[in-house]
Amino acid sequence: xxxxxxSEEEAFRFLLYAIAVIVVIAGLIVLLRAIF
Amino acid sequence: xxAASVAHAAEHHGPPPANRSxxxxxxxxxxxxxxxxxxxxxxxxxxxxxxxxxxxxxxxPAPGTHLxxxxxxxxxAILVSSSFxxxxxxxxxxxxxxxxxxxxxxxxxxxxxxxxxxxxxxYANIGFAPQDAAQQTIFYSLTGLHGAHVFIGLLLLLFxxxxxxxxxxxxxxxxxxxxxxxxxxxVDIMWLIVYSTVYIL
Numbered sequence: 001x002x003x004x005x006x007s008e009e010e011a012f013r014f015l016l017y018a019i020a021v022i023v024v025i026a027g028l029i030v031l032l033r034a035i036f
Numbered sequence: 037x038x039a040a041s042v043a044h045a046a047e048h049h050g051p052p053p054a055n056r057s058x059x060x061x062x063x064x065x066x067x068x069x070x071x072x073x074x075x076x077x078x079x080x081x082x083x084x085x086x087x088x089x090x091x092x093x094x095x096x097p098a099p100g101t102h103l104x105x106x107x108x109x110x111x112x113a114i115l116v117s118s119s120f121x122x123x124x125x126x127x128x129x130x131x132x133x134x135x136x137x138x139x140x141x142x143x144x145x146x147x148x149x150x151x152x153x154x155x156x157x158x159y160a161n162i163g164f165a166p167q168d169a170a171q172q173t174i175f176y177s178l179t180g181l182h183g184a185h186v187f188i189g190l191l192l193l194l195f196x197x198x199x200x201x202x203x204x205x206x207x208x209x210x211x212x213x214x215x216x217x218x219x220x221x222x223v224d225i226m227w228l229i230v231y232s233t234v235y236i237l
Contacts, residue, residue: 009127014221
């Protein structure tokens with residue numbers, strides 16, 4: 001299991017996942033706001 | 037043979053040695069506890085932010101004010117890039133590439149300084165003060181709290197940069213690069229959350 005506090009490599013991988021999740025959530029909210 | 041079996045037993049089985057509170061390395065355990073406490077500190081500030089926006093229903097940003105989304109977006113790109121360069125430095129020293137370590141760490145430090153410089157410049161030109169309204173207070177609190185973390189990260193990176201140029205660290209011993217690297221990624225993730233909630237949403 002991914003543990004971002006175990007090593008720098010895992011922290012970096014966690015950062016990449018976090019970027020993806022934040023971009024998707026922010027994008028969805030901005031899109032929904034533009035529609036409604 | 038006997039020494040090897042004792043070492044194996046100590047490494048894999050039973051409780052930690054009497055002078056250790058955990059089987060996790062002390063440096064990593066310290067950073068782990070520190071980051072968990074930091075998440076709680078940021079959580080308190082985000083609670084105030086969401087209270088103002090959701091529970092109280094105040095407009096965001098406050099009427100008559102404008103947040104520099106584009107400038108902060110460029111700053112976000114700079115900070116994300118710095119996480120890539122610190123990862124480059126860490127990977128380089130793992131493979132014995134000293135040039136990669138020095139170049140990666142120095143670039144990370146300079147990118148971090150650029151981020152902080154742009155943020156201070158943003159404060160100077162944003163046109164409102166922390167005491168003007170609750171929204172401005174929480175804007176300065178959240179971005180300022182993060183800025184303080186960047187400053188601490190820069191101090192750590194400065195030490196790592198100086199030690200790198202003095203020939204410290206090796207493929208076997210690079211904990212001094214790894215722990216600040218984990219902290220730097222944490223600072224980066226926190227900024228992504230701050231930027232998306234404060235500037236975009």
